[in-house]
Amino acid sequence: MSKTKSIEEINEKIRTGKAVVLTAGEVSAMGKEMSPADVLKKVDVVTTATFGPMCSSGAFINFGHTEPPMRMERITLNNVPVFGGIAAVDAYIGATEVAMPHDIYGGAHVIEDLIAGKDVLLQATAKGTDCYPRTEVKTLINKNSVNEFIMFNPRNAYQNYNVAVNTTSKIKYTYMGTLLPALGNANFSTSGELSPLLNDPELRTIGIGTRIFLGGAQGYVAWNGTQFNTGKPVNAHGIPIGNSATLSVIGDAKQMSTRFIKAAYFEKYGVTMFVGIGIPIPVIDEDMAHRVMIRNSQIETNVIDYGSGNSELLGKVNYKTLFSGEMILNGKKIRTAPLSSIKVAKEIAQILREEIISGRFLLTEPVALFSKTTGLNKCEIRI
């Protein structure tokens, strides 16, 4: 019977300073010469990370009560509408929200400004009630003046993602970046062998309650992410091909850093937010050792035409090729370009490694694991 390690055993090694913690990049390189049994013996934790644009992000904020009190209904922060359809002074700042359709400043910028400690203009109106008589407010807030500022992102850290190309004769501006006509480029947005959910493709160690690095602070996996899909075909290395599992994550935005939360604007698409996520993967058995040794050459994804509007599947490619700077599609050599930052992802994996080694970051056993039989529904037009 092969050896196994429990999370508690690994945490005990962390507490006593005996744990061996490596980044996913280091383990992938080791994997060329070592067997999973060797890796299980030598390595306790592997740190994974990603820093890419993740639209499905945002933050809850509680402004505190004014004197006299107010049930804030229509609310803006720096003129960006925020969702006030919850209790009196609670709101949700959606990362992609803007005041006017073509604005380049949006919810993500408000979040970044708040994390940076800047003052933000709060304006709100209300109908006024017997218990909340005030009908208007205009003031400055910042992260120290508010009660809670909690990042809660419904869908982050996609396990794999499509490569976007454009077969049409016109330039296309998409959430996958600028796509030049006639297969002028191929854009991808995953950190490959460093990516959290590609190092635990069956989600054996990551589940509800898993402690993670989120935007520079310690955060948690709250739930599965929206559009969580376990139904994608899996390649010979156990990796789902194309968009599959996702995570919903939560953390204290007051503790985060603008180095790892960055507002962005994609031309003619809109505002989005780069989110830095790091997840430690415990090497609990030979199977997990084998998983964390995954290399870019073994991770494949679909190449999709984002230009034509019908999302046609044009081929498959692996991440070794994507990171090389060029790929061949339909006999044509195409430049490949990343949208997610490997430099910052590596920095996050390294920080998380140091946090664990120092004993400040202990691993968690998931409170519950995710469903393994989830598919996607379409929104049918029924009327």
Add this chain to the structure above:
Amino acid sequence: MSSKRFVLTFPPELTSEPITYNLIKQYDIMINILNAEISPGEIGHLVLEMSAPTKVLRQAMDYIKQHNVDCVPLEKKIHYQHDKCIHCGSCTAVCFAGALTMGHTTNELHFNAEKCVVCELCLKACPLKLFSIDISE
């Protein structure tokens, strides 16, 4: 023989002097037009690559300046806020000229201004809007 890229800025009133023609004909400079923006009555811009012996290039500069045309090396006109860059690589997607590339070992963005053809696609492609090209001054 040296090869350099310049941004030429023409005053609105300059219409009679065939500058580009003379650069080729009189100075025997090999010219490659990379970008041109000329409208009647407005300041015009011409982005050129000029190849000629250094001495000839210097004479040509004097000729251009005599006609009140501003001539500045291209790299001085492009601004990239390196300190704010997150090295995502989005700009490399559109840079068909190969001026913007990702370093394979550093994972950092490299900007080689000498390869830039001033297509301005990176201005839109950068999600943090860190590029600007100032050819209007």
